[in-house]
Amino acid sequence: MPNTVWEPPALITRDAIVAASGQVLGRPDREVSETSHIFTLHELGLDWDIGYTVYQPVETDGAPLDPSGKGAGFFLLHGGSSDYRFMTPLARLLARKFGYKVTSMTYPGRLNFDAPNHDWPGDTINPDGSIRMPLWLRGEVITSDQVEIVMDTSLRARYGTRTSARALPGSRFYDRMAAWPAAFESAMKAICAREFPVDLWSVHVHGHSTGGPFVHMLTQRVANVVGVAGIENSPFGSIYQKMIGIEWHGPFNDLLIRTWRDIARYAGAEAFHQEGAAALMRLPWLMEEVQERWNRSRAKPNFKAEYPLHYGCVPAMTAAAHAVAARLSLSDAETAALVERYTGYIRELSGPGVKPTPPILLGVAKFSRDHRPEIYENVVLPAFAAMQPAPKVRLIRFDAGTHDYERPEPDLPMGLVPAVTKLWSEAIAGGFYTSA
DSSP, rough: OSSOOOOSSEEEEEHHHHHHHHHTTTTOOOOOEEEEEEEEEEEETTEEEEEEEEESSSSTTTTBBTSSEEEEEEEOOOOOOOOGGGGGGHHHHHHHHHHHEEEEOOOBBBBBBTTTTTTOOSSSSSSSSSSSOOOOOOOOOOGGGGEEEEETTTHHHHHHHEEEEEEOOHHHHHHHHHHHHHHHHHHHHHHHHHHTTTTTEEHHHHHHHHHHHHHHHTTTTTEEEEEEEEBBBBHHHHHHHHTTTOOOOOOTTTEEOOOOOHHHHHHHHHHHHHHGGGGGGGHHHHHHHHHHHHHTTTTOOOOOHHHHHHOOOOOHHHHHHHHHHHTTTTTTTHHHHHHHHHHHTSSOOOTTTTOOOOOOEEETTTTTTSSOOHIIIIIIHHHHSSSSSSOOEEEEEESSSSSSSSSSSSTTTTTTTHHHHHHHHHHHHTTTOOOO
């Protein structure tokens, strides 16, 4: 254990980010294996196919250990529009340049099992009116008679007009939309157990954006998860709701279908933070950029069931638990336990015998839309500090980058990713995660 526990800088300047990027990218590459896996788990009366990829050095001699002597590994989750492939640049850098073993999981339903490269065909909403649907189990198809299309303008200032596929009660789609939170939990725990045995590994978790609440909830449910390695990751859903100032009123059985609007809601804010109001003077150009980015991203899943958990929506999570309980004919006591399980996903666990929330590093990019330093100072950090016991939490501001932190910039060919990996490596070696 080091005599002085490592502490992060409050701000990493752009010059320091550029220097760190050059240092990391200049390191020699280790030979790395990448293996993809699909396994089936049974949860709440349904089978679920789960996909994940492992990145690890072929030669394990010299692989990094944490100060406790265990292997240091990473569990990664992508954000709300994508699958594991969004995390590939980060995962490869951690494995090739530093020697970490890394797992990257795809959310339940997001992996296109029907295509060898997992690309999704066409658009999310096709000219014939058909809508892209999740694949929770190989060979299972969600048909149009299980769906009602809903157009929602209630949050138009933030999202524009939202298109949702509402699962009809009694359908398999409805059953899936009610049960996926438990499948998500079980999948994360299963991958950690398969790849990171408790007696051999310390696991550091990172979830980009929507992935953040899921890895936060994992911190107290897996014994050897030692903390959060963060950059642009949302906190627990209950904190995120306060952070954004929006209460989610959508029902649990609404699957949001993403469109170009989900590119625009970030692009507009990022342009404003970079250029100010002058960004509006090039609105046609900005709209062209949005359409170009959407055309490049259409092969990603681009649908989202996770809003009730992401936004800490107790009514929707409770209703989902009751829908599962009705399908499985659970007793009153079993129903109450399932409701407690579901609503427990959105906040920290507390009480006797509960693992405390471990240390958390939070990083924010300069031009992020929602992850603003003032919001963290006024809302997020006080919320963590109010926990009993309060975890060790540190906030690092990066003086570059956007919410999509891998996006290239001048002098930063991989965006913030190299500087972030250097910071995480220093935190692990310096005892940030193994000291109170």
